[in-house]
Every structure is written in structure tokens, then in C-alpha cells.
Amino acid sequence: MAPKDTLFRSADMSLTQLYIANEIGREVVSALGELGIMDFRDLNSETSAFQRTFTQEIRRLDNVERQLRYFHTQMDKASIPMRSIYEFHNVNTAPSASEIDELSDRSQQLENRVASLNESYETLKKREVELTEWRWVLREAGGFFDRARGQTEDIRQSVDEDDDAPLLRDVEQNGNAEQQERSFSGMNIGFVAGVIPRDRIAAFERILWRTLRGNLYMNQSEIPEAIIQPETNEEVNKNVFVIFAHGKEIIGKIRKISESLGADLYSVDENSELRRDQIHEVNSRLSDLNSVLRNTKQTLDAELTGIGRNLAIWMTIIKKEKAVYQTLNKFSYDQARKTLIAEAWCPTNSLGLVKSTLQDVNDRAGLSVPTIVNQIKTSKTPPTYNKTNKFTLAFQTIIDAYGTAKYTEVNPGLPTIVTFPFLFAVMFGDFGHGCIMTLAALAMIYWEKPLLRSKQDELFSMAFYGRYIMLMMGTYSIYTGLIYCDAFSKELPIFPSMWKWEFPDDFQEGDSVTAVRNGDSVYPFGMDWMWHDTENDLLFSNSYKMKLSILMGWCHMTFSLCWSLVNARHFKTPIDIWGNFVPGMIFFQSIFGYLVFAIVYKWSVDWYHLDPPRDPPGLLNMLIYMFLSPGTIEEQLYPGQGPVQVILLLMAVCCVPVLLFLKPFYLRYEHNKARAQGYHGLGERTRVSALDDDDEDHTLNGNGNRDSYGGDEDGVAMITQDIDEGEEEEFEFSEVMIHQVIHTIEFCLNCVSHTASYLRLWALSLAHQQLSIVLWKMTLGIAFSMSGATGIFATVCLFYLWFVLTVFVLCVMEGTSAMLHSLRLHWVEAMSKHFMGDGIPFEPFSFAVLLEEEPVE
Amino acid sequence: MANGWSIIIGLAVIIAFSLLSWFLAPKGENQTVWRSTLILSAWACYIMWAITFLAQWHPLIAPTRTDLRRDMYEHRKLV
Incomplete structure (x- = not known):
């Protein structure tokens, strides 16, 4: 039994072979389309669309579809509403073949009728215009x-x-005589x-x-x-x-x-x-014509209204039917045994469901020949299938937009559910703005159903698609807003401050006052609200947010790097652990892990109360001198700092050659060992599947395999299992080496540039905070400084201005920009640490997906 | 009110919360999503809080203002 399907990695996929009796092919595919878990492979890729088995049926359905579209345009012209697809209850019941025939006949009749009515209507109308003219x-x-x-x-x-x-x-000349003639x-x-x-x-x-x-x-x-x-x-x-x-x-x-x-x-x-x-005659003819016209129009409208009642369901049925035949065209048809043979990727855990569905179809058709489902072993890479629900879908889309994960590699979509909105919130931290965003997301979730069915413009539909992302972003923004102690740029005095104002005795108004510590306690949650509106607020929050972003970035990157360990263990490639993960991790930690340590250490020391008190050392200089003159320490952070830094630097330097050479040389050693033992990786062609013809040596094996499925069940045994991964490539040392050199250079440089890249958290959160302060000062701040009636008036007016600008500039615009930055941090900074992304997406044949892509309106 | 031990206590709370979320996450096909989301959120929030706390633990600068009036402050103290 395959492990449970989770979002953590792709579901286990199996290549299955279906032997379907020809009579029930349509019903089987239709039932599988409702299930939507089978990704059918095209077994006739060498035949053109016109040579396939069910081209006739598709043509016929195309014609019906055209007729239905004709009705639709006629209804639009007459502005007769169509009954919405959502008002039907039995949308999912598959129609029988005779029903389809009936529908196609019916639509043919209706088309003729509508066309003739239309024609006569148009002739009459033309006549009317002529008469009017x-x-x-x-x-x-x-x-x-x-x-x-x-x-x-x-x-x-x-x-x-x-x-x-x-x-x-x-x-x-000659008319003079008849001047009296006046005509x-x-x-x-x-x-x-x-x-x-x-x-x-x-x-x-x-x-x-x-x-x-x-x-x-x-x-x-x-x-x-x-x-x-x-x-x-x-x-x-x-x-x-x-x-x-x-x-x-x-x-x-x-x-x-x-x-x-x-x-x-x-x-x-x-x-x-x-x-x-x-004139009299024309008038009487016109009135006759008008009454005829009215009658024709009424008949036409009645006809179209009748059609409109069912048009949506017909369109859905025909669309599904067409998709069924298009899928059937991918199957291979065995003339001798009158069976259809299909190959499809399917999640291993759903095989039971598939089998029971097929059994149901068989029973309903009353057929004695069962539909056979075979699992075949193959060396082909299965498609990647991360099963999502409506909550995880949008997050997974973020990852899939970058690339499809390799089959069963760690899916970054799972941690992205938290890290993406959280990094967003670090940049968007404001209690008030977070509340607005959460409320908007909640509203979209509450009215999910009606919104899903209505038509929206592009921007809104994007927000609606990401409504659960917005919910998470909003919630985390509320949290980070509390940490930053910002609500629409105002402070939130939840706890008593750790500072108090102490006025000197000779205090004059306008003098600067410096706060003193209120005892020894530290403000328990987030930033102290006393920092708001102070002279040196920016100085403090600047240093705090810069370090915050370095620390968060370090956490995020270390976290992402660890997934490469999980991947290496999963794919059982220990060389990736020892040749990539370990040296990479040591390199990263000995430089940036050390920086993080230094930041935290510096914070935890009370520099002014040391004995003797001294100035805290600058960390930036420390890091620079760590490389420029290893071993010499100008401002000591902690005793024994010099040797520690030298050791760390040596460790980092030593990791580079390991990173560079270990993996390629190990691979070469493995390859040579295999060669020495007489194994050959080249001639061993493996059949990918019994029906697959796209191998180069198809003349050799192709015929045998073509016959094999016609034979007994042993046909499956013809498929040999491939021991090596995928389609074998010749081992080329230079290529591996070049690849590794690129990887090493990229990794080492990226450690620096990616850490720097996380400073965008700092820049954006500061910008957001300052912008909301400015907005407050420019609108409500002015209004509050007025008094009397003007004050009231100004407050009301400026409140609206402030609110609109808050929503559109601070929430929508700033939110979009923070979201894009967070997106980049995931795609580039985090995913480059572990993501392989050479998977094939799983595209199941599903009516639900089909109707979503081409909705029937 | 809060001192250096808060970091340790917070850590203990978060570890406890993580363990709880691991074992009490709703069973079913979304269990992994529940676990990962709850635990990661808790840790992200903790890290954020801890960094802010540490930054103010031994502040190197104190807030200064020039727009203060003594009467405002005294008044507030009386209340």
C-alpha cells in the first residue's frame, strides 16, 4: 500500500493499463471523467487527428455544438436570458448514447425551425423597411x-x-407653344x-x-x-x-x-x-405586415425561451461528450478482440476507487466481460500530483507557477502556506491594515459561492483566487502589527511602557527629554509604544528591522536548505548529503550563522553595565575584518573571538573544495566501478510501456510488444523494470564537473546575495510604516489640529480621504508590492536551496477541470 | 515584568504548542497541512517576538522627545 497522499510530496502514481470492452468505452471514459483522477497517455501520437477512430463522432458533436452556439447568439440578439447552469441539479449524471442522439436530432430540428423563423422574420423586416422608406x-x-x-x-x-x-x-425650343401644359x-x-x-x-x-x-x-x-x-x-x-x-x-x-x-x-x-x-395602400400593407411580424417574433421568442431553459445543460453535455471522444481517440483499438486499450497515470491510492467505478459501469451495462485494470512497471517518470483543496490550492499555484516539483521531491507548497504570508506580514506589519485585509478576505470567503458563479474583472478575480492567502496574510499582518506596535501608524499601549519621561529641574518647553528605564523590566510584547513620535524612533526601528530581516532571512534559508537533506535521503543519494548539503550548510553557517549569533549575542549583553562599561562593537566592521584581517580583533565582542573567527573562516574555505570536487569524483568512481564489474548502461534499452512506440529501437522490440497485449496477461512481463533512473544517459565526467562548478559558485555567491536580498523585509516594512505616518499627518493630523465647526467638517472630509487612501494606497498598492517581494523571496531565495523542479505536471482528464476552463455561461 | 527568562519560557511554550499541534491535529487527509501550518506559524511568530524582545532587552538608545510639556505629563501621572 502506498503511503498516504499528503501535500508534503507528490502522491504515488502508477501507470495503469485498462482493457475496456468496445461497447462500454464511452461510458467508462465518461465515468472516469467525472472522477477526474486519470491522466491518459496518447497511444496514437503518430496518427493525425483525422485518422483516429472517433473522428466522425467528434465532427457530429462539433456540429451540435455549433448549433447550440447559434441558439445562444440568437438568444443574445433577442436578449432572452439563459437559465444558469447552477440552477440544474442533475448536472453530473452522464447521458446515455441514445440521449445524445436524441439531443443531436432535436438540436438539428430546432436549428431548422429557428433558422426558418429567423429567415421569414428577416424577410418580413426587410419588407417593412422597404414599405417605410x-x-x-x-x-x-x-x-x-x-x-x-x-x-x-x-x-x-x-x-x-x-x-x-x-x-x-x-x-x-419646342415647348413655347404648350406653355399652358404644366406637367x-x-x-x-x-x-x-x-x-x-x-x-x-x-x-x-x-x-x-x-x-x-x-x-x-x-x-x-x-x-x-x-x-x-x-x-x-x-x-x-x-x-x-x-x-x-x-x-x-x-x-x-x-x-x-x-x-x-x-x-x-x-x-x-x-x-x-x-x-x-x-400612401393609403402602403399604410394598410404596413399595418398588416406589422401584425405578421409581431406573430413571427412571438413564435421565435417562445421557441428561444424554450431552448434557453435547457441550453446550458445541453452545452455541458455536448462539451463532456466531445471530451470523452477526444480521450477515446487516445486509446488504442484492438480489432481482433474488440477491446480498447488505454494507459493512464493515476494516483496509486485511487486505484481502488477507479476499479469500483469501472465495476459499477460494467454492472450497469450488464456486460459479462469485465474491464481489466493492470498496474504496469515503468521507467518513465510519473507526473507530479499534489492533491490540493480550496485552501491549499492558491499556495500550491505559487509554487507551480515557478516550476513543477520533481516526482516525490519535497513540495515547497506545504511550508509556503505559512512562510509566504508571514514574510508578507513582516513587510506589511500594521494592525489596522491587517484587519482590513482580513475582513476583505473573510468577506470573500463568506460569499464564496455567489462570487464563484458571478463574472468578475481580472483584478478582483485574482484577489478572489487568493482569498485564503489574503486571509493568512491579513492574520499575520495583525500579529506583526502588534509586534511593531502600529495600528494605522498609531501606537497600541497594551502593556505599561518600559520607559518613563524624567524632566530635568530646569526644564523649558521645547527642550529635549530623554526617557529612562522604568525598572529593569523589558516590554513584554513587541515594540515599546513609547517609541512612537520620538525624535530617534527611526534610529531605533531602523537598526531593529535591519537585524530582524537578517535573522528572518537566515531562518528561512536554513529551513529551506534543510529540505535538500530530506530530498537526498528520500532519493537515496547520500552523495548529495556529503557533497552538497553538509559542506553547503557549514559554509553558510560559519559565515551567516556566525553573524546571526553575533547579533543575538550583542543584544543579550548589557554593554553599559559591564565592568568596566564599554561601547558595543560594530557588527558590520566585525564581519568585514573577519575576512580582511582574520584573527585581529579591534573591538572585542566576547573573549576568544579571534581564534573562533579564524576557525570559522577556515571551515568555510575548506568547504569550497569539498563542494566543488567530492560529488563529481564520487560519481566517476561509482561509474568506473560499475564498468569494471562489466555492467553496461548503454545497450540496455528498457521498454517504457507495452504500447509505447517512441523508443528508437522500435523495429527491434516494437512488433513484439505490439503483439504482446493481444496475447495473454504475460504481455506485461515483456516490460522490464529499469533499475537506473529514467532514460539512461552516458556518464560524462566533464559535464558533471561543469555542473558542479556552476553549482558551487552559485551557492557561495548566493549565500551573500540572498542574505542581502532579505534586507528587502527591512526596507519595505520601514517604507510602509513611514508612509502610513505621513498619510495620517497629512489628513487626519491636519483635521485634528482644527477646532470648532471647521474642525468637525474637516474631520469628516479628511477621514474619507484618509480611509480611501489607506485602502487603495496602503492596503492594495503596498500590499501588492509586499506580496511580489515575498513571492520573489520564495522563488529565488528559498526555492533555490532545495527545489529541483523538473517534474511533469499531472493533468487528469476531468470534466470539472474542463468546465472550469471553458465555462458555460 | 519581563526579563531574559521570558525567552526561555516562550520557547518552552512554543515547544509545548508544537507537540500539542502535532498530536491533536485533526485526523484525515489534511492532517499534514494542519500540523505544518500550526507548528510553522507558532515558530515564525515566536522568532519574530523573540527578536523584538531581544532588541529591547538592553537598549543602546533611549527615546527622546522635544515636544513634551511638563503639565501634560504631570497631569497624566496624577491620573
Whole structure:
């Protein structure tokens, strides 16, 4: 039995082989998809997507999916709401194959129906627009005619005056006799009436003018209301125009130009009686059309509402079904025995669950042939699977964003649950800000369900994803705020101070007063609140926070370095302990462990009450002179300091060659020993799995293995167990050596640079504190210095300003920056000490994951 | 109120707390998470507290202020 799956390392994985009867392949995969713990391997990677077994089914489902999307867009267009997926109760029951067929037929029918309804609706709509336009033309053009009728004389005269106006010349020539004739046709003038989009009118005029050389008379007017185009559902402003011109050819030209510019032409009668009839007719037709339109619309809406009631569940079903067939395509199909053969990675502890699920499916189908589950031994690296819950998920994501842990190496995600928010809190330490953050996180956790279902913008969804991280960050910030004794930059006098003010007798206002110790006691919890608002507050907290960050960094790095010991023990590579961990640890501790010791020692000595009292030594100089002139001590910290420092330095120096040479030479020795005993690492190819063809010597072994699964159970025995780790590589001493040299240089330099890097804790916590002090002074501090009505008014106003700035600048902005710094401390400073991170992520076939990635809205 | 022994007492408390959390952590698949989180939190908090305590144990400088008024201070003392 495999050990219990914990977050500490990846769960034990086994490569399993499933022999599934062809008839129930779909049901089996669907049941496994609901379980979501099988990572299926692609056994047909050499065949293209079109050659696979279930391509037909996928195509069909693609079509259904397209139809469902079509319904969705139609519903959007008609703004009919879709019933949310969360309102269904039986989302997880797998549909049977016949149900899928039914669904696909149904959606085909519905598509036809909706499409035909839509088509007729659109035709009707187009007709309606045409009629409306025609009505406008009749109305507006009628106006022109009525006006023009009274002015035929003027037109003629105005034409006469113009010398080269050719338009009415022949009218003039032979029309004199019939001056009484007042109709346009009598003047041999034709006209074209129609409607054109308003933005084209200028071009239209220009083109007409140029082509006809001015031989026209154009009249136009704007339609006051916009006309809705049925094709695009957009509103377009249009103009009615009437163009009068002379001669059939010119009229024909005008028609062509108008049509090419997208104008719609309508016939208008010259006679006002006929026009009135036309308007009447158009009106009655419009009202008929409207009632038909309304009916069609209602039918369509009813149809879509009916679809909308089930659309979400249909989409989910089809999505799942498609995923099932895509997974089935990864299986290999045995023609002779009508079985599907699948290979999948699965947590060893879940094998029982898998087996019982398969048994259930079998029983339900009433099949006598059982589904066989085999565990196969393999030299392939299993994928890394850290099982998370909703609390640990976000923390694990932090680690996985950097890299996937090697299979069964220590998962840094587990300690990150504490160290990440704690280091954040060291930088963000403020009781008040911590409370705000905790409350925000608690609110998000309390309204988790409704928030999960609603759509959020990117920033909020990020915060929501990390709500448990925020909760931890907020809680620790409250704690560090108490330690720093800061609540919105104000002090928290919980315990009696260890200081008291003692005024000299000749005290004048404005003199500086220095506090004296109040007895021998030390302030019991956190910083003494008396430091607030003092002259030398910064001096004290500066030194305190700098040392704090060095100490915290040292703790964190030592802690992380120890995981490399755990890893070496787990992977049974003692050389990593003696060649990497031990010398590395000695190197680190003899320099920085010693610095930490010196800091703590200096704090624990009461320098002013020594006998004789002396000035405390500077630690920075001590460390520098420890390297520059080993053995000589200028300011003594403790007796015997010189020899101790020399020994420590020698130890550190001695560790470097050990770090550098031990591992590569040991590996070479091992390799040569194995060679001498006649072992060969090269020719021994190992089958990775019975169905795996990607080995180079596939012509040699491939066929045999292809047959093997068709044979008896012994087929599994064909798979030899690989003794060496993974795919064997030739031992190359130079490569190992170079690798180790790089590692050594990196490690030694990183000891220095990473310790320095933890000083960001110091910088950020100081910056945060100072910023909140400034914010208080600039807003509420000013308000509190006023009195009377202005004071009240200012307090109210400035309180809001202060609060908004506190939330947005101090909590959101500063919080983000502190979080990024904490992230870096984990990724770089801590994880470089032990994390190998060459694992393969475990990507199980799971409907839950699938629906999460492509949600049905 | 508090002296150098506080560090030792605090340490004892934290060790006791760690042992308790190890054995009393809720059983089940999240036991490891409970144990690690409780123990690590306790130690992180202890280290933070201890560092702050040590820094003030034998302070090298004392707070100074120039904006004090005698009457404020005397008044406070009376109360």
C-alpha cells in the first residue's frame, strides 16, 4: 500500500493499463471523467487527428455544438436570458448514447425551425423597411411635386437666364407653344425618387453632377427618424431624394448611379390623387405586415425561451461528450478482440476507487466481460500530483507557477502556506491594515459561492483566487502589527511602557527629554509604544528591522536548505548529503550563522553595565575584518573571538573544495566501478510501456510488444523494470564537473546575495510604516489640529480621504508590492536551496477541470 | 515584568504548542497541512517576538522627545 497522499510530496502514481470492452468505452471514459483522477497517455501520437477512430463522432458533436452556439447568439440578439447552469441539479449524471442522439436530432430540428423563423422574420423586416422608406419617399416627394407644380414657370425662367444650362433647352425650343401644359411629362422631364444613406449624399451629388454635367435638378430632404437595417440591426439615417432630369438615357444613368451607391428607388406617381392612394395602400400593407411580424417574433421568442431553459445543460453535455471522444481517440483499438486499450497515470491510492467505478459501469451495462485494470512497471517518470483543496490550492499555484516539483521531491507548497504570508506580514506589519485585509478576505470567503458563479474583472478575480492567502496574510499582518506596535501608524499601549519621561529641574518647553528605564523590566510584547513620535524612533526601528530581516532571512534559508537533506535521503543519494548539503550548510553557517549569533549575542549583553562599561562593537566592521584581517580583533565582542573567527573562516574555505570536487569524483568512481564489474548502461534499452512506440529501437522490440497485449496477461512481463533512473544517459565526467562548478559558485555567491536580498523585509516594512505616518499627518493630523465647526467638517472630509487612501494606497498598492517581494523571496531565495523542479505536471482528464476552463455561461 | 527568562519560557511554550499541534491535529487527509501550518506559524511568530524582545532587552538608545510639556505629563501621572 502506498503511503498516504499528503501535500508534503507528490502522491504515488502508477501507470495503469485498462482493457475496456468496445461497447462500454464511452461510458467508462465518461465515468472516469467525472472522477477526474486519470491522466491518459496518447497511444496514437503518430496518427493525425483525422485518422483516429472517433473522428466522425467528434465532427457530429462539433456540429451540435455549433448549433447550440447559434441558439445562444440568437438568444443574445433577442436578449432572452439563459437559465444558469447552477440552477440544474442533475448536472453530473452522464447521458446515455441514445440521449445524445436524441439531443443531436432535436438540436438539428430546432436549428431548422429557428433558422426558418429567423429567415421569414428577416424577410418580413426587410419588407417593412422597404414599405417605410417608400412611405417616406411618397410623403417627401409629394411635397416636392406640390411645391414644384407651382413653380414650373420659375424653373423655366431660371433656366432661360442661364446661358449654358442645357437642361431645358429643347423644352424651351419646342415647348413655347404648350406653355399652358404644366406637367413635367409634358416638358419631357423624367424623375427618379428614392432613399439613400445620409453619409453618402455628398458623394452621390458630386458623382451625379460630374456624370451628367449638371443636367439635373435634385431635391432632397432628411428622414427625421433613423431606419433600422434588418441585416445588421443598425440604425441608419437616410435622406429622400427626387432627381429631375431630361431624357430617358439620363434617367437610366441616374438610376444606375443611385443603385450602385446603395440607394433604394421607389416609384412615385406624379399625380397627387394616385399618390394619395399609394400612401393609403402602403399604410394598410404596413399595418398588416406589422401584425405578421409581431406573430413571427412571438413564435421565435417562445421557441428561444424554450431552448434557453435547457441550453446550458445541453452545452455541458455536448462539451463532456466531445471530451470523452477526444480521450477515446487516445486509446488504442484492438480489432481482433474488440477491446480498447488505454494507459493512464493515476494516483496509486485511487486505484481502488477507479476499479469500483469501472465495476459499477460494467454492472450497469450488464456486460459479462469485465474491464481489466493492470498496474504496469515503468521507467518513465510519473507526473507530479499534489492533491490540493480550496485552501491549499492558491499556495500550491505559487509554487507551480515557478516550476513543477520533481516526482516525490519535497513540495515547497506545504511550508509556503505559512512562510509566504508571514514574510508578507513582516513587510506589511500594521494592525489596522491587517484587519482590513482580513475582513476583505473573510468577506470573500463568506460569499464564496455567489462570487464563484458571478463574472468578475481580472483584478478582483485574482484577489478572489487568493482569498485564503489574503486571509493568512491579513492574520499575520495583525500579529506583526502588534509586534511593531502600529495600528494605522498609531501606537497600541497594551502593556505599561518600559520607559518613563524624567524632566530635568530646569526644564523649558521645547527642550529635549530623554526617557529612562522604568525598572529593569523589558516590554513584554513587541515594540515599546513609547517609541512612537520620538525624535530617534527611526534610529531605533531602523537598526531593529535591519537585524530582524537578517535573522528572518537566515531562518528561512536554513529551513529551506534543510529540505535538500530530506530530498537526498528520500532519493537515496547520500552523495548529495556529503557533497552538497553538509559542506553547503557549514559554509553558510560559519559565515551567516556566525553573524546571526553575533547579533543575538550583542543584544543579550548589557554593554553599559559591564565592568568596566564599554561601547558595543560594530557588527558590520566585525564581519568585514573577519575576512580582511582574520584573527585581529579591534573591538572585542566576547573573549576568544579571534581564534573562533579564524576557525570559522577556515571551515568555510575548506568547504569550497569539498563542494566543488567530492560529488563529481564520487560519481566517476561509482561509474568506473560499475564498468569494471562489466555492467553496461548503454545497450540496455528498457521498454517504457507495452504500447509505447517512441523508443528508437522500435523495429527491434516494437512488433513484439505490439503483439504482446493481444496475447495473454504475460504481455506485461515483456516490460522490464529499469533499475537506473529514467532514460539512461552516458556518464560524462566533464559535464558533471561543469555542473558542479556552476553549482558551487552559485551557492557561495548566493549565500551573500540572498542574505542581502532579505534586507528587502527591512526596507519595505520601514517604507510602509513611514508612509502610513505621513498619510495620517497629512489628513487626519491636519483635521485634528482644527477646532470648532471647521474642525468637525474637516474631520469628516479628511477621514474619507484618509480611509480611501489607506485602502487603495496602503492596503492594495503596498500590499501588492509586499506580496511580489515575498513571492520573489520564495522563488529565488528559498526555492533555490532545495527545489529541483523538473517534474511533469499531472493533468487528469476531468470534466470539472474542463468546465472550469471553458465555462458555460 | 519581563526579563531574559521570558525567552526561555516562550520557547518552552512554543515547544509545548508544537507537540500539542502535532498530536491533536485533526485526523484525515489534511492532517499534514494542519500540523505544518500550526507548528510553522507558532515558530515564525515566536522568532519574530523573540527578536523584538531581544532588541529591547538592553537598549543602546533611549527615546527622546522635544515636544513634551511638563503639565501634560504631570497631569497624566496624577491620573
